[in-house]
Amino acid sequence: MDWLHRWRYACIDNVQKIMRHKIWLTLLGFVFLLLLTLNFSQGELKPPATWVWVDIIGEGASSLCVVIWLLLVLSMRPVGQVTNWFAAGFIGIFASNFQDFLDEWVHLPLPYTWDSWVESLPVGLLALTVAFCLWRKEQGQIDRYLLKRQAIYHNTTALDHTTSLPKFEHLNTQLEYAFAKGKANWQQHALVLVDITPFSEISYRYGGREADRFLVVISELMLLALREEDMLCHLAGDRFAIVMKNVNQTLAQQKADRLKALIDQFYFSIKDSEHGVSAQATMVLVMADNSMKAPDSLLKQAILALSNQHKLVQSNT
Known part of the structure; x- marks a missing residue:
């Protein structure tokens, strides 16, 4: 049972590290609930006969993977500017993917076009690009510090x-x-x-x-x-x-x-x-x-x- 104790300790340690970033977890939950509310309050559920399960599974898995990436980054990185850009980028990508996922279930009337903006605007990708640029600079500083250990x-x-x-x-x-x-x-x-x-x-x-x-x-x-x-x-x-x-x-x-x-x-x-x-x-x-x-x-x-x-x-x- 030693492996079980080690696994339990690792899970608790990762949860504690993730909880340092409560503001981003709160924002993720807010985006999730906001999209659900807007879609089901302004649209109507599509007939089951029109559901395309391949698209539903693919886009749902993409949204879940983005959430997992976000949690992994938050569990590994301290609070700071680079982490903030990574979190903002992943949440932006999650919003686009999750709206794609909801579009497979919910039909929005023509007057509403905000869903297309959420899906199409590359806000998350731009934020993630900034994050990678800052991370590259940070990694260069770490590499110089660890040069003697290389x-x-x-x-x-x-x-x-x-x-x-x-x-x-x-x-x-x-x-x-x-x-x-x-x-x-x-x-x-x-x-x-x-x-x-x-x-x-x-x-x-x-x-x-x-x-x-x-x-x-x-x-x-x-x-x-x-x-x-x-x-x-x-x-x-x-x-x-x-x-x-x-x-x-x-x-x-x-x-x-x-x-x-x-x-x-x-x-x-x-x-x-x-x-x-x-x-x-x-x-x-x-x-x-x-x-x-x-x-x-x-x-x-x-x-x-x-x-x-x-x-x-x-x-x-």
């Missing part, structure tokens, strides 16, 4: 469920690939290991969900600071790894120092609380060396350096 999502490697970043296995694959391309390419790579605090403190004091949110925010912060060709991985807990490509020692160190300064200046606000915590990064950088006989030597060297860095910090405190 290579990640196109990769079939399993992602970490919390941060949506590649895991340890993908890091090994990338290092092996860089090593296999030859010495000249290998020595232009740098590996940075980062431990973020106070992940454990947040988990202990505020719960695992807030600790996971902390990791997500930190990962987004680092992604924004890195170049497109750099790769960020989530290894475990509060530890991240960064593979920098096409860098020398000086450039890699500069980028690592700027990233550490950015993290150290970050203040994480606890949800539904006045409290917050300051983030801090412990970071080491190791350049790839032609003396290494295997790509995993770079990772082992970085892990050892990070361990020594932690011991140094503890001895100073």
Whole structure:
């Protein structure tokens, strides 16, 4: 019965999302009732012998599909300008299709021509065209924001469920690939290991969900600071790894120092609380060396350096 609970939860969640757009649901109901009232108050029902069931089923199904599209859009999108244009467009198309459907049942006398206007005017299509233009612009902004994640999502490697970043296995694959391309390419790579605090403190004091949110925010912060060709991985807990490509020692160190300064200046606000915590990064950088006989030597060297860095910090405190 687990599937039944999941289905029930998904239905409740979608209904709650749709109910954020009550104004459009109200308008849809108003258009539905208005067309019914106008047709049956001004016209008369056609004899059953004249009904064309193919047209009735086709136009009725078209109206139902438009309503389903509207509900799907409202369940997926937040309140805003693009959603408003989509909703207005779908309701306009629904009005045209539904009037076509009613024309199969109801005959309006000649003096009434408003039904032809409802059926023919492309108001819904025009609104939907505006919606798609705005959506295209919005999608372009989202694509630019997610540019650094593009290579990640196109990769079939399993992602970490919390941060949506590649895991340890993908890091090994990338290092092996860089090593296999030859010495000249290998020595232009740098590996940075980062431990973020106070992940454990947040988990202990505020719960695992807030600790996971902390990791997500930190990962987004680092992604924004890195170049497109750099790769960020989530290894475990509060530890991240960064593979920098096409860098020398000086450039890699500069980028690592700027990233550490950015993290150290970050203040994480606890949800539904006045409290917050300051983030801090412990970071080491190791350049790839032609003396290494295997790509995993770079990772082992970085892990050892990070361990020594932690011991140094503890001895100073």
